[in-house]
Amino acid sequence: AYGGLAANKGGSLFTSSANIHSLFSVEKDMAQLLKRYIQDQEHRLQQLKGLVDVIERTPVPPTDNDLEPQDSFGLLHRMVEGMQHVQELFENDVQREVQDALTNNGLPNMDDLKGGAQGLLRLQRVYALKPQELLPNASAPELLAIGQEAYNQNDMASADRWLEFALSKLDDASANYVTALDYLAFVAFKLRDLPRAIEYSERLLQRDPNNTRVALNLEYYNVTLNRNRSLPDPHAKDKADAHDDADVRHDRDNILGHSEEDMERFRRLCRGETLYHPQRPLTCELKHYNQPHLFLKPIKVEHLHEGRQRLQVFRQFASPEECRHLQHAGKRRLERAVAWTDGRFQPVEFRISTAAWLQPDHDAIVKRIHGRIEDATQVDIEYAEALQISNYGMGGFYEPHFDHSSRGTNPDGERLATFMIYLNPVKQGGFTAFPRLGAAVQPGYGDAVFWYNLQPSGVGDPLTLHGACPVLRGSKWVANKWIHERGNVCRKPLPGETFTAYSSAEQRQQHCTPRLPVT
Ligand SMILES: O=C(O)CCC(=O)C(=O)O
Numbered sequence: 001a002y003g004g005l006a007a008n009k010g011g012s013l014f015t016s017s018a019n020i021h022s023l024f025s026v027e028k029d030m031a032q033l034l035k036r037y038i039q040d041q042e043h044r045l046q047q048l049k050g051l052v053d054v055i056e057r058t059p060v061p062p063t064d065n066d067l068e069p070q071d072s073f074g075l076l077h078r079m080v081e082g083m084q085h086v087q088e089l090f091e092n093d094v095q096r097e098v099q100d101a102l103t104n105n106g107l108p109n110m111d112d113l114k115g116g117a118q119g120l121l122r123l124q125r126v127y128a129l130k131p132q133e134l135l136p137n138a139s140a141p142e143l144l145a146i147g148q149e150a151y152n153q154n155d156m157a158s159a160d161r162w163l164e165f166a167l168s169k170l171d172d173a174s175a176n177y178v179t180a181l182d183y184l185a186f187v188a189f190k191l192r193d194l195p196r197a198i199e200y201s202e203r204l205l206q207r208d209p210n211n212t213r214v215a216l217n218l219e220y221y222n223v224t225l226n227r228n229r230s231l232p233d234p235h236a237k238d239k240a241d242a243h244d245d246a247d248v249r250h251d252r253d254n255i256l257g258h259s260e261e262d263m264e265r266f267r268r269l270c271r272g273e274t275l276y277h278p279q280r281p282l283t284c285e286l287k288h289y290n291q292p293h294l295f296l297k298p299i300k301v302e303h304l305h306e307g308r309q310r311l312q313v314f315r316q317f318a319s320p321e322e323c324r325h326l327q328h329a330g331k332r333r334l335e336r337a338v339a340w341t342d343g344r345f346q347p348v349e350f351r352i353s354t355a356a357w358l359q360p361d362h363d364a365i366v367k368r369i370h371g372r373i374e375d376a377t378q379v380d381i382e383y384a385e386a387l388q389i390s391n392y393g394m395g396g397f398y399e400p401h402f403d404h405s406s407r408g409t410n411p412d413g414e415r416l417a418t419f420m421i422y423l424n425p426v427k428q429g430g431f432t433a434f435p436r437l438g439a440a441v442q443p444g445y446g447d448a449v450f451w452y453n454l455q456p457s458g459v460g461d462p463l464t465l466h467g468a469c470p471v472l473r474g475s476k477w478v479a480n481k482w483i484h485e486r487g488n489v490c491r492k493p494l495p496g497e498t499f500t501a502y503s504s505a506e507q508r509q510q511h512c513t514p515r516l517p518v519t
């Protein structure tokens with residue numbers, strides 16, 4: 001009954017919306033079990049109360065001369081059979097069941113909670129949201145936990161916001177109120193807002209006068225403030241804008257170490273800004289590529305960028321039924337997505353999602369979709385990777401990255417192109433953003449996006465830097481097909497095509513001399 005997704009252990013559950021959703025039913029089951037435990041306990045207490053009542057009502061004969069056979073036997077009976085019954089009452093099966101359920105490794109753990117808080121912080125930072133906008137109904141302890149996570153991440157500006165919001169919801173007699181003040185005083189100090197650090201410390205000391213640590217801090221804050229009074233305050237402006245986004249630290253969302261410019265453009269694209277202004281209006285077309293089976297049902301192509309990467313979108317590439325089918329097929333095989341770091345594939349903080357692989361011959365629908373990918377892209381996908389089904393989790397995202405690697409170890413060559421299908425309507429967020437192209441694709445149910453990762457020379461194209469924006473509301477499922485060079489090195493340009501993987505005759509010639517092993 002606590003199954004959910006058996007393959008998924010606590011600690012990675014937050015990386016998939018499917019896993020999180022299944023936890024709702026795990027929690028409902030838990031409530032059912034606890035209800036049984038409560039009923040069981042109530043019954044138990046009733047029985048114990050009855051026995052205690054009888055004992056209390058029974059008078060103690062003053063001496064052994066006063067013993068009556070009934071009283072003596074009653075006593076023995078109670079103390080043997082009655083106590084045996086008590087013993088049985090304490091042997092509690094339901095309690096054991098509850099304990100087993102609590103140690104089930106399909107339950108979320110501290111890492112999931114932390115991952116969830118980190119996801120929320122990412123949403124707050126990338127979408128420039130206030131905690132009040134993101135989680136208006138959160139409880140004070142929840143807000144406190146998120147504030148503490150921001151503090152641990154050394155993002156003091158965000159910690160300040162979450163902790164302030166927590167404080168506004170806390171009863172000023174509670175222990176959490178003191179905890180929040182404690183954090184806030186230090187956070188304000190780190191943000192160089194000494195007057196606020198002093199105020200919080202004073203408020204804390206009113207409630208906890210024996211806290212010598214805070215008393216010493218307060219003294220330090222006062223001395224520092226007085227020393228600085230004589231100097232002009234270089235942070236006067238900062239303070240006025242203490243709640244401006246400028247001081248939010250974004251390094252936690254940039255584990256791969258991209259330039260601040262790339263990251264700022266990525267965030268702006270995620271928020272829906274357009275950074276690409278084409279010379280000519282962008283176009284869309286219906287194409288049949290001279291193939292008879294496409295005459296009556298041509299491919300719909302929308303061009304999102306005029307550059308050599310040919311950022312193309314195929315609207316309604318897959319039907320809702322096909323999308324649901326792919327989700328379903330992937331669902332049972334989902335595992336936390338990994339990426340190549342430090343010489344091996346492992347779970348990473350810059351990619352919060354789960355993934356499963358479907359072979360081209362998985363079933364008739366997957367086969368049909370493969371055929372359609374070839375129709376749409378006009379590239380050979382025989383040597384492409386299996387179809388990867390991905391599901392993102394809480395604030396799930398993929399930091400900007402390149403799909404091609406620079407390892408050069410794959411016998412099928414590099415990832416020439418990427419074809420990706422959006423398998424569900426994402427409620428909010430989850431764009432695929434290309435900071436250097438200045439364009440982003442908004443996930444549309446069944447839409448697909450396609451681009452080339454390599455330059456005509458075969459070298460990775462730095463303009464293809466792209467990432468998955470965090471999912472703000474709802475969930476996000478995609479299917480990825482990574483198409484390799486092998487099978488495509490000799491592809492001829494299509495009629496009217498301005499770009500192919502190998503655009504000039506010389507280049508094609510050069511690449512057509514087989515440099516890849518053929519089996
Ligand atoms: O989910 C997305 O929008 C992009 C995913 C992606 O870039 C990848 O998996 O390589």
Ligand SMILES: [Fe+2]
Nearest residue numbers: 401402403466
């Ligand atoms: Fe990618």
